[in-house]
Amino acid sequence: MAWPVRVSPGWRALYIRSVTIPFRKMHGLGNDFVVLDARARPLPITPSGAAAIADRHFGIGCDQFIVMEPGTDGADVFMRIRNPDGSEAGACGNATRCIASLVADEAGADRVVVRTIAGDLPVERLPGGLWRADMGLARLGWRDVPLAREVDTLHLPLARGEVADPAACSMGNPHATFFVPDLDRVPVAEIGPGLETDPIFPDRANIGFAQILSPEHMRLVIWERGAGITLACGSGACAAMVNAHRRGLTGRRATITMPGGDLFMEWRADGHVLMTGPVATAFTGTLPDSAVA
Structure with missing residues (x-):
């Protein structure tokens, strides 16, 4: 989606980069997520912006809205989770596997640590396209x-x-x-x-x-x-x-x-709970900067 503004061909690539945000639509067993990457630069995403994108009729549509943020102190990535109503969630097992697969593939690794507001979740790659997440203590x-x-x-x-x-x-x-x-x-x-x-x-x-x-x-x-x-x-x-x-x-x-x-x-x-399952990417696309506000 692009704004209706005329630009010269020479500036088209710069224009697209400056007003759009890449996203990825992923799912674990049909539990689906819109994933944005805010590791390189912060994205000013509001609860109402997340809810609008999660709307299945007027937005992209998802069960949870996920933002990847920089990992620190032993974590490879921080995963922020919002429900379709914009409220923040502390855990999402299927999204944990999805985000871990992206970070692991980037790094060429078979094990990564995903941090959430509820704690750190180690995830490892298994044969057959499966990922096993240690979801922590019950x-x-x-x-x-x-x-x-x-x-x-x-x-x-x-x-x-x-x-x-x-x-x-x-x-x-x-x-x-x-x-x-x-x-x-x-x-x-x-x-x-x-x-x-x-x-x-x-x-x-x-x-x-x-x-x-x-x-x-x-x-x-x-x-x-x-x-x-x-x-x-x-x-x-x-x-x-x-x-x-x-x-x-x-x-x-x-x-x-x-x-x-x-x-x-x-x-x-x-007391730790281990969860094993697949991940998938449905499609990728871009959003205008204004969509997250």
Whole structure:
């Protein structure tokens, strides 16, 4: 997209560079991101600008808006995450793998560290186009989630009809997981908004609905905070793994099948959650400088 201004052919390249910002559209299992690179120069991106770009009707459209910023003190890159409503998020597992793949390919490396506001996430390249991210410690205390009051995070007093009794944890962002007998019968779009904004979650929450298929396999649909239903959610899959094992429903390793595909999860004995999955670039393009303000 370019502004309707006449320029001479000799100045055309300079003009395009001066008024456009390159972007990349990426996804992990259909969980999609608009990625901007602010490592070379700062980009004055406002919450409203991020929300406008994330709009699927009037912008590019994405589940999360990602800005790459310079890494410092052992981190290869800083990843800033915004939800489609412009609010800032602390974690995004699928985006972590996407950003790690870009930085690793640039450096010719097989391991990089992605920093977020929630902490540092080491990511390594595996055979077959897969990337494994150490998503850090699962935090299980009620203040860690956070919850509005002291409650057992393994059994929250929360229900919508027959959907009840979730477990909660934090993966750098708040999650609650409901375990249901038949995922296809859960009206996720109807009950998701109210659960996300329930008063028990002072910062709102990502809401997962999981059906256990075996001790090594579950189905999962996520209502993401600020985004709604997404095809996949990396941090939500991490939370589902942790909460399922805490409930005695799975072992410490499981395949989690979401509408966009499978993630392979492990909750290690040291408390760290490992997430393995693919990344993809859908397309690249440019934005006018005015689009981010």
